[in-house]
Amino acid sequence: MNVSNCKSCGRLFNVISASKICPDCQRKLEEKFQEVKEFLKENPFANIDVLSQECDVSVKQIKEWVREERLVFAEGSMDGIECTQCGKLIRTGKYCDECKVKITNNLRSGINAPVKAEPVKKERERDRMRFLQNL
Ligand SMILES: [Zn+2]
Ligand SMILES: [Zn+2]
DSSP, rough: EEEEEOTTTEEEEESSSOOSSOOOHHHHHHHHHHHHHHHHHHOOOOOOOHHHHHHHHHHHHHHHHTTTTTOOOOTOOOOOOEEETTTOOOOOSSSSHHHHHHHHHHHHHHHHHHHHHHHHHHHHHHHHHHHHHOO
């Protein structure tokens, strides 16, 4: 049996999932999450600091929930989390809309890149041949 120390309370527990905290703390965290979610529903313009104080949850934990897209800041809210790519304030997830588009485009060109790369290399070799012939 895989046993590990709970990252939250330090107690030993049997690891059943990828979770780093024990089932007890997981349940408590889930209750906290519901509390934060309710609070945000009633106070859509509350910022992270207020949420953290009112619900007694760490700012880091709240941001994690927002990253996981479990929490979403209201449209027009003055607070949010930073886009991991450009640092712009976003309401949920990891990237702002602009970066999302960029990342999707990069992925697409990434697939095409190896196909394009070959002719360029051949052309360069031809140039070198020409250069040698001119010597
Ligand atoms: Zn625990
Ligand atoms: Zn961005």
